[in-house]
Amino acid sequence: MVIEYRPVWADVDLDRLWHNVKVAQAHIGKKQIIPVVKANAYGHGVIEVMTWLYEKGIRYCAVVMLQEALELRAAFPDLGILIMGSVRPQDLEICSRHQFDISIYHKPLLDAAKAFNGPLKCHLKVDTGMARYGFVETADILDAAKTLMTSPHIEWTGIFSHFATADEDEQFVYRQIKRFVEVLTQLPELPPMIHLANSAGTFRFEPDIPMTTHVRLGLSLYGCVNMPDPKPPVRQVTRLRGAISQIKLLKQGECLGYGQSYCAGQDEIIALVPIGYADGIRRAYRDHQVAINGRIYPMVGAICMDALFIKIDDSVSLDDVVDIYGDVVTMDDAALHLDTTAYEIMTAISLRVPRRYVKGDSR
Ligand SMILES: Cc1ncc(COP(=O)(O)O)c(C=O)c1O
Numbered sequence: 001m002v003i004e005y006r007p008v009w010a011d012v013d014l015d016r017l018w019h020n021v022k023v024a025q026a027h028i029g030k031k032q033i034i035p036v037v038k039a040n041a042y043g044h045g046v047i048e049v050m051t052w053l054y055e056k057g058i059r060y061c062a063v064v065m066l067q068e069a070l071e072l073r074a075a076f077p078d079l080g081i082l083i084m085g086s087v088r089p090q091d092l093e094i095c096s097r098h099q100f101d102i103s104i105y106h107k108p109l110l111d112a113a114k115a116f117n118g119p120l121k122c123h124l125k126v127d128t129g130m131a132r133y134g135f136v137e138t139a140d141i142l143d144a145a146k147t148l149m150t151s152p153h154i155e156w157t158g159i160f161s162h163f164a165t166a167d168e169d170e171q172f173v174y175r176q177i178k179r180f181v182e183v184l185t186q187l188p189e190l191p192p193m194i195h196l197a198n199s200a201g202t203f204r205f206e207p208d209i210p211m212t213t214h215v216r217l218g219l220s221l222y223g224c225v226n227m228p229d230p231k232p233p234v235r236q237v238t239r240l241r242g243a244i245s246q247i248k249l250l251k252q253g254e255c256l257g258y259g260q261s262y263c264a265g266q267d268e269i270i271a272l273v274p275i276g277y278a279d280g281i282r283r284a285y286r287d288h289q290v291a292i293n294g295r296i297y298p299m300v301g302a303i304c305m306d307a308l309f310i311k312i313d314d315s316v317s318l319d320d321v322v323d324i325y326g327d328v329v330t331m332d333d334a335a336l337h338l339d340t341t342a343y344e345i346m347t348a349i350s351l352r353v354p355r356r357y358v359k360g361d362s363r
Contacts, residue, residue, distance in 0.1 A: 007243035008275045010353050012044050013235075014052045015360040020221045020234040021056070027232065028206050028215055034082065034195065036218035037072070038064040043347045044222060044238060045355045047075050052357075054079065062216055066091055066100075073098045082123060082158070084216075086133065092116045101157050105133035110144050114151055122148050123158035123193065128179040129172060130164040138186065145187050158193030159184070160216075166201035167226040173201065177209055184211050200227040224331055224342035239326040240349060242273040244318050245307070256309055257301035269312050271297075273322050276306040280348035281324065288337045291328035292320050 024033055035058060036042075041049035050061060050072060060080035063069050069081045082101040089112035095102050096118040104110050105125035113120055126141055127134030135141045148156040161180050165172040180196055194212045197205060199220035204227055206215060219225065223236035250256055250270050255263040273290075277283050283303045289296045290310055297316075301309045310322065325331045331342040338345070 006352075006354055007245065008273070008279065008353060009241055010349055010355050011239040011241060011358050012048070012355050013237050013239070013358050013360065014048075016223060016235045016237045017044075017049065017052060017221060018056060020223055020237070021053070021058075023232050023234050024202060024215070024217055024220060027203060031207065031212065032060075032214045033058070033221075034214050034216045035061045035221055036063075036084075036198075036216050037061050038068055038084075038218070039347050042218055042222050042343070043349045045357070046072065048355070048357050050076060050079070066095065069098065069100050070094075073100075084125075084160075092120065093118065096120050103133065103160075104144060104148065105135070107140070107144075110147055113154060114147050116153065119153055119155065121155045121157045123160055123191070124148060124156070126159060126161045126180065126183055128161040128176040128183075128196075130162045130176075132162070134161065138183065141183055142186060148191075149189060156191045158191050158195065159187075160193075160195045163196065163198055163201045166198055166204065170204075173205060177205070181210050199225055203227060203232045219343060222346060224346070226332075226335075226341055226343075236325070236327065236330055236332075238331075238346065238349075240275075240324040240353070241326070242275045242322045242324060244271045244316070244320060244322060245274045246272040247312070247316070247318060248272070258304060259302055262301035262309070269314060269316075270300070271310045271312045271316060271322070272307050273310065273324070274307050275324065275353070276304045276308055278305045278350060279353050280350045281308060282338065282348065284338055285334065288334065289329050291323040291326055292316050294328060296328060 062082040064085035087102045101121040103125045104122045125134040127136045195214040197215045202215040250264040250268045252266045331345040334345045335342045
């Protein structure tokens with residue numbers, strides 16, 4: 001991708017990323033943050049994000065799959081990397097070789113780890129209600145913990161669980177906390193890392209989640225939080241921007257784009273931006289808004305694969321830059337319009353969009 005020839009780009013503000021780390025750290029006191037950098041750091045660029053966090057002193061992170069862990073390992077030989085998702089028994093050798101922490105979440109993997117002939121770092125995954133990965137029954141959890149404690153080639157590095165409703169149902173969150181604590185108190189010993197909360201869980205329920213040592217943060221580090229007010233003062237890290245490629249007049253009664261689905265009620269000025277659904281702006285995003293020079297303008301017509309239309313006024317010129325998502329129309333606003341979450345908005349920005357790494361005022 002030749003960045004300078006694509007007049008559409010995502011500004012990723014690393015200062016904001018660090019600001020968000022500090023906001024979270026202030027909230028959790030002595031507990032530590034595990035940055036979640038799966039899915040290419042939620043679309044922000046995993047190597048660039050991790051390079052910045054590493055420079056700032058962070059030495060541990062979480063991804064969801066082996067492929068992501070390997071990409072990070074190639075760039076960071078001494079970084080602690082937890083693979084939170086599934087690992088196949090045949091991949092234990094490569095996990096061992098690269099010193100990844102893996103999640104032991106069911107009996108077949110526990111048995112494979114026990115039988116494995118080499119050092120392994122393991123976090124025990126407990127299912128406290130999410131019903132995704134993890135051991136459910138107390139007897140199975142205690143049994144798995146015993147295996148991890150007593151197998152000489154295994155280093156028991158952590159135990160964790162995951163909230164299902166951190167951004168909504170408070171009662172279910174408390175049930176999960178209660179269950180996790182119940183499990184922890186029955187264990188004869190505890191590993192060094194104990195973690196449960198994601199972003200919404202952290203900002204809504206920490207520092208009152210007992211016995212935990214770490215939180216796993218993704219969304220909030222990237223500046224969005226899907227939780228009721230009061231929201232923490234995190235700042236959206238990415239601004240998705242585009243130049244205007246054409247300005248045209250749409251005369252009253254004329255229609256535009258695929259399906260001719262938008263027709264001008266009067267003479268209107270239309271700007272084209274060369275970004276479309278192949279860049280991650282879903283077709284369903286039509287009829288929402290963008291910002292130009294801090295002012296809001298409506299999108300009109302169908303979103304094309306490589307372009308979208310904006311109804312502008314005569315104060316806008318070809319030299320202006322359009323903020324598709326920024327501080328005026330945020331990713332949270334976009335998520336609301338699409339009846340989805342900011343997770344989907346940020347991870348959808350495709351690799352065709354060049355990322356520009358900026359720091360604060362330099363953008
Ligand atoms: C197991 C696990 N932990 C932590 C996170 C981070 O969650 P959030 O992005 O809400 O902080 C995720 C993200 O989906 C996850 O799957």
